[in-house]
Amino acid sequence: MDEEQKLEQQETTHQDTHKSSESKGIGKLFMAGIVGGAVATIMTAFLLSTNILTSANESENSEQPDEESQEQAEISDNVFDSENISTDLNELAKSIVGVVNIQQQNIFDQGSETGTGSGIIYKKDAGDAYVVTNQHVIDGAEQVEVALNQDERVDAEIVGKDQLTDLAVLKIDGNKVSNVAKLGSSEDTIVGDTVVAIGNPLGLEFSNSITKGIISGKNRSLSVDTNGDRQPDWVTDVIQTDAAINPGNSGGALVNEKGEVIGINSMKIAQQRVEGMGFAIPIDQAQKVIQEIEEHGEVKRPLVGISAVGINQVPQPYNQNIQLPSDVSEGLVVAQVQDGSPAAEAGLQQYDVITKINDHEIKNTIDLKTYLYNQVKINDEVELTFYRNGEEQTVTLTLDKAI
Incomplete structure (x- = not known):
């Protein structure tokens, strides 16, 4: 994927719910490598000269659903070619819901819809039902509603969310829920498997739309921009599909031939020259995040306590303060250290220029975060190798929990 694609891929299904409200949530900048998973390298000079760590991300308003309710059409169960398909897509579709982001636009506004997305009812427990959706679908919401069908909406409680993985969990009254999605395994899928995407493209008017395609690729590593500065600051592993995914599909289901959810539709590459490149969060990864959100309301990750940028991102005149041997050209420059x-x-x-963590080379913030969030845990000891005034040094520190 070329650089233009990396930077433009965020013109994705994120458009479905993110309006100006996106600047409130995704634009928050946390200490790099370190805090809760949302790290950025924006305004580097500002980082190096001040203590202000903020950013913003603007996006366009999405189309709003038609006020008139429509009768939900029956869905054929003969979507797949196999004669041995036991799934009933009609029943499965009832577990795919609409998620409505409600915000107050001004002091006279009682709260209005600022966007809609999709969600998956994945569990019922003790009278409650749980819905997983994308974090960007509910970002900035002052109230969230779940549309069970065209005519019925229920209030939703936000159990928790995680910006880094773009996942959120909602809780609703389970008495009105009759169908729960069956979760499968994304690891068991292979490229070429037939899949369908179920969601609400362009709003609730087209709720429970189904599109068909195949798994185009597995274990795709995409550089994504979590803070809106149009610079990649995280790498996410996704399933690639050519099933049509449109604004409003975010948080919906990618389903295999057994009627099992294998992914949560999250983004697509939105360029005129690109067709059929949508991406879903693998359900195996999502379930780990869902469980932690249920237990803690958030995903707890290790903290180092720095904001940092790559060497090549340090502008004049600040790079004059960096002294390195001639054979060192990559590393992570510490901008600030958290008290x-x-x-x-x-x-x-x-x-200080960090070049290694536990002998693992660090070239940028993505390298540091990837290692911290995948290889070590809170309270683990790690060894950092860094350069100060041109001399290599090492230090051992104990990882704290992100705050």
Whole structure:
């Protein structure tokens, strides 16, 4: 994927719910490599010269659903070619719901819809039903409603959300829920498997739309922009599909021939020259995040306590403060150290250049976060290799929990 695609891929199904409200949530900047998973390298000079860590992300309003309710059409169960398909897509579709983001636009506004997305009812427990959707679908919401069908909506409680994986869990009254989606395994799928995407493209008017395609690729690693500065700051592993995914499909289901949810539709590449490149969060990964959100309301990740940028992102005149041997050209430059953090206790300073963590090479913030969030846990000890004033040093620190 070329750089233009990397930067434009966020013109994705994120358009379905994110309006100006997107700047409130995704635009929040946390300490890099470190805090809750949303890290950025924006306004590098600002980072190096001030203590202000903010950013914003603008996006266009999505189309709003028609006020008139429509009778939900019956869905054929003969979508797949196989004669041995036991699934009933009609029943499965009842577990795919609409998620409505409601925000107050001004002091006179009682709250109005600012966007809609999709969600999957995946569990019922003790009178409650649980819905998983994308974090960007509910971002900035002052109230969230779940549309069970064209005519019935229920209030939803936000159990928790995780910006880094773009997942959120909602809780609704389970007494009105009759169908729960069956979750499958994304690992068991192969390229070429037939799949369908179920969701609400362009709003609730087209609720429970089904599109058919195949798995075009597995374990795709996409660079994504989590903070809206049009610079990639995280790499996410996704399933690629050519099933049509449109604004409003975010949070909906990617389903295999057994009628099992194998992915949560999240994004697509939106360029005129690109067709049929949609992406879903693998359900195996999503279930781990869902479980932690249910238990803690968030995903807890290790904290180092720095904000940092890659060497090539440090502008003049700040790069004059960086001294490195001639054979070192890559690393992570510390912009700020958080007071009381593991990094502060270990003595890390501004303009230190981190090159390794536990002998794993670090070239940028993505490398650091990927290692922290996948290879180590809170309270683990790690060894950082860094350069200060041109000299290589090492320090051991104990990872804290993100705050």
